[in-house]
Amino acid sequence: MSEKKTKRRDFLFTATTAVGAVGAAAVVWPMIDQMNPDASVKALASTEVDVSALTPGNTLTVLWRGKPVFIRRRTQEEIDEARKVKMEDLIHPEKDEDRAKNPEWLVMLGVCTHLGCVPLNDKGDYNGWFCPCHGSHYDTSGRIRKGPAPLNMEVPKYEFVNANTIKIG
Amino acid sequence: MSDHDYRPKSKVGQWFNDRLPLLTLANHLTDYPTPKNLNYWWTFGGILTFCLITQIITGLTLAMHYIAHADMAFESVEHIMRDVNYGWLIRYIHANGASMFFLAVYIHIFRSLFYGSYKAPREIIWIIGIIIYLLMMAAAFMGYVLPWGQMSFWGATVITNLFSAIPFVGEGIVTWLWGGYSVDNPTLTRFFTLHYLIPFLILGLVVLHIWALHVPGNNNPVGIDVKKPSKDTVPFHPYIVIKDGFALLMFMIVFAFFVFYAPNILGHADNYIEANPMVTPAHIVPEWYLLPFYAILRSVPDKLLGVVAMLSAILILAVLPWLDTSKIRSAVFRPLYKQFYWILVADVLILGYVGAMPAEGLYLLIARVATAYYFLHFLVILPVLGFKEKTLPVPLSITEPVLGGSTNLAAARNKESKIE
Numbered sequence: 001m002s003e004k005k006t007k008r009r010d011f012l013f014t015a016t017t018a019v020g021a022v023g024a025a026a027v028v029w030p031m032i033d034q035m036n037p038d039a040s041v042k043a044l045a046s047t048e049v050d051v052s053a054l055t056p057g058n059t060l061t062v063l064w065r066g067k068p069v070f071i072r073r074r075t076q077e078e079i080d081e082a083r084k085v086k087m088e089d090l091i092h093p094e095k096d097e098d099r100a101k102n103p104e105w106l107v108m109l110g111v112c113t114h115l116g117c118v119p120l121n122d123k124g125d126y127n128g129w130f131c132p133c134h135g136s137h138y139d140t141s142g143r144i145r146k147g148p149a150p151l152n153m154e155v156p157k158y159e160f161v162n163a164n165t166i167k168i169g
Numbered sequence: 170m171s172d173h174d175y176r177p178k179s180k181v182g183q184w185f186n187d188r189l190p191l192l193t194l195a196n197h198l199t200d201y202p203t204p205k206n207l208n209y210w211w212t213f214g215g216i217l218t219f220c221l222i223t224q225i226i227t228g229l230t231l232a233m234h235y236i237a238h239a240d241m242a243f244e245s246v247e248h249i250m251r252d253v254n255y256g257w258l259i260r261y262i263h264a265n266g267a268s269m270f271f272l273a274v275y276i277h278i279f280r281s282l283f284y285g286s287y288k289a290p291r292e293i294i295w296i297i298g299i300i301i302y303l304l305m306m307a308a309a310f311m312g313y314v315l316p317w318g319q320m321s322f323w324g325a326t327v328i329t330n331l332f333s334a335i336p337f338v339g340e341g342i343v344t345w346l347w348g349g350y351s352v353d354n355p356t357l358t359r360f361f362t363l364h365y366l367i368p369f370l371i372l373g374l375v376v377l378h379i380w381a382l383h384v385p386g387n388n389n390p391v392g393i394d395v396k397k398p399s400k401d402t403v404p405f406h407p408y409i410v411i412k413d414g415f416a417l418l419m420f421m422i423v424f425a426f427f428v429f430y431a432p433n434i435l436g437h438a439d440n441y442i443e444a445n446p447m448v449t450p451a452h453i454v455p456e457w458y459l460l461p462f463y464a465i466l467r468s469v470p471d472k473l474l475g476v477v478a479m480l481s482a483i484l485i486l487a488v489l490p491w492l493d494t495s496k497i498r499s500a501v502f503r504p505l506y507k508q509f510y511w512i513l514v515a516d517v518l519i520l521g522y523v524g525a526m527p528a529e530g531l532y533l534l535i536a537r538v539a540t541a542y543y544f545l546h547f548l549v550i551l552p553v554l555g556f557k558e559k560t561l562p563v564p565l566s567i568t569e570p571v572l573g574g575s576t577n578l579a580a581a582r583n584k585e586s587k588i589e
Contacts, residue, residue, distance in 0.1 A: 032345075035359065041349045061447055066351030068447050114472055116330040117323065117449040133327065133453050134467055134528055150472050 041065075046169030048161060051105075059121050061110060064168045068110035068118050069156065070129075071166060074140065079103045081127065082141035089145075092152045096141040099155050107158050107166060108142045114149035129153070197383070202402035203409050204389035206567050210280040211387065212416030213273050219417055220270040221375065225368050227263040235315065237361035239354035242317035243443040261432040267309050268435045269424050271458035274302060278486075283510055285498030286388040292490040294381040299487045301374050308367040309456065311360040318440030319450050325352045325360070327453060331466075334476040351446060392499025393563055401567040452527065460524030461517050465543070467528040468536040478540065485547050492547055494555025502561040506554055513546050 047064045051071055054060050057078075060071040074082075082096040083103075100106045110118050117133035124130030125146060126139035136147030143152040158168045175196045177186050186192040234253050236245040249256035278298070281287050287295035310328060314321045329346050333339040348355030386397055395401045403409070427435065435457060439450045455463050465482050469475035485492075500507040520539045526532040 035348055035355075036345050037347075037349050038355070041353075041355070063446065066349060066353045066446055114330075115327040116333075117327065117453065118447065132449060132451050133323075148467075148470055148472055148475065 046167060048165055048167045050164055051166055052164035056104070062168070064156070069168055070106070070108055070110040070121075070142070070153075072106040074100070074104055074106055078127070078140040082139060082143075085139065085141075085143075091144050092150065094141075094143060094152055096143075099141050099143070099152070102160075105166075106140075106142060107168065108153045108155045111153065112136055112149055113144065113151040113153065114147070119153070199404065199406040200398075201383060201405040202386065202398035203405050204387055204395050204401060204567060205403045205408075206389050206391060206401075207387065207409065207412070208390055209412075209416055210276070210283075211389075212413045213277040213280065215413035216273045216417055216420050217270070217277060218375065219420075220266060220273055221368065221371060223266050224263065224270060225372070227259050227266060228365070228368065230259050231263055232365065235361075237315070237358050239317060239357050239444070242315060242357060246316045258428070261428045265424065265427040265432060265435065267312065268427070268456070268458065269420075270305065271309070273420070274305065275458070278302070279514065282513075283500045284388055284390060285392055285493070285495075285500070287490050288493065288498050289490065290385045291382075291388060294378060295490060296487055297374055297378045297381060299483075301371055301378065302486075303483065304367050304371050304374070306459065308364055308371070309458070311364040311367075313440075313456060314357065314360050315364065316440060317357065317444045319442045319444060319448075320437045320440040320453070322352060322444035322446065323449055323453050324455060325356065328455075329356075331476050331479075334473040336473070353446075388498060389567065390499060390501065391564060391567055392497065392501070393566070395567060399566075454525055457521065457525070460522075461520035462524075464520040464524030464536045465540045467524070468533065468540040482540075482543060485544070489547065489551075493551045495551075495558065495560070496555070497560045497563060499563075502563050503554075503558060504561065505558045509546065509550055509554065513543075516542050516546070 044065060047062065049060070049062050049071065051060060051073070054071065054073045056073050057075045058073060061068050062071065063069070079096075079100075082100075085096070087093045087095070096103070099108070112119050112131040112133065114131065114134055114136050117131050119129035119131040119136070119138060121129060124137035126137050128140045128142060128145075129138040130136070131138075131147065131149065134148050136149035137145045138149075138153060139145050141152075142155075144150070156168055158166055161167045175193050177183050177192045182192055231249065234245065234249050234256065236242060246260070249260050251257075253259075281295065281298075310324070314325045329343055329352065332342045332346065335342060344350065346356070347353065348359065386395065386402075389395065398404075437454065454460070462479050462482055466475045466479040469478050495503060495506065497503055500510055516539050519535065520543065523532045523536040523539065528536070
């Protein structure tokens, strides 16, 4: 075989492999991406909640994107307790002022950041929430204080549409 | 394989076999030379094959009545229990069959650990076995989600959330697994699909597992290489077939006890409450066969490290053939290993027990000690033991200690190496 012919073969071989690899990737991606949230799931991105009936010291739990959201109307003691905590005592330092813009209202995903259970109200060593699954304690600002959870409970995007209605998402 | 020269007796058989040598395969399986000293711990391979077939048949029939939809799954399972002819029986066999499958596989694995069946030249058999075991856990977990009860839902939530521990891409992976922002209908339908698929993957791997086994042949209680065929072997049929069949009957009595007298004792009452994403059950526990790993997960106070520890506890088994440095296979001739073996058995049972208890106080302490010991056994004790241990003399053949009256007689007569 002449040297020229071998080079021609090499080129065909490389080109075929390259086209084949790109083609395979182009087919594999839709197969993987079909498992991501579909258009109908994404469409349920926001929900409006009427909070007029909620009195201080009580929590309303609503479902948003299949997850519970805690809306807590906090008492003055709870606010004071949350605001006097020193940052160095926190596992995931976040100021209560940043978590609850309006101190009376705490809105957060009712999902433990450990493995996704729903923590219980008014329980635990810090008068906030306690996750029964693996024993994580949260304070009155929903911040992780003790246990295996690595992060504070997540504050979703929300706004007061009017005095009585919160729009989550 | 020494039986390639097999030739069927009938003309039709010869004609067929020349075109597709299935009869040669059948002949290989019947004549397959088996060590004659195999004890009843060796019957669990056959029992496991029975378990797999049972799960596939009952699973197929359940799938004819089950509806994989978040709004209808729970009701369709109740429909199977109350309306479908013998639906209760089929479902109870399937649900308890999973537990029986794991009971048998744990005995099978611990038999291998005792007699050193994972060592050269059987490493590939062992690794295929570990892959089968991983697939079994995946199938069992996803199957438990399908009735869409409280334990289904929250078990699925906790286990899929394990992936969120992966740095950077974890959250994206969890959303991808769910097909949404929480465990919901898309999760249920894909779990049903995979639960249907995995048993057939296992079936394929079982064929490879047996194929790999038939290359070196079975290990045996004495753990020495056996010449095949020889005075030390018997043909698989009828000797092993009868023995396996008898053991299978005994096993089916235990199986039937659970199905007919205690069908819910291994399950959790909370799973008869329909899934509710707003309320987590007070105490989430996985099925009994996953408890030791659950205990390891919870014993580590850090999320990522807990997940890493749990996965390592399983994956460490895959490299066991290289962690165990001892040349001697059977624990019969390893006086120290035998003791550590039983400590490991106790350790795993303790982990299983604390896995079912709340993760606090003394239970947590016990779980931590037991987890540490588990890794110590595989990473330190086994490698060191291979160099330090004084092993007992091993007989030259299975027959020798019986006929030759050698000095190894006492060791070989040990209760694990009875000769039929």
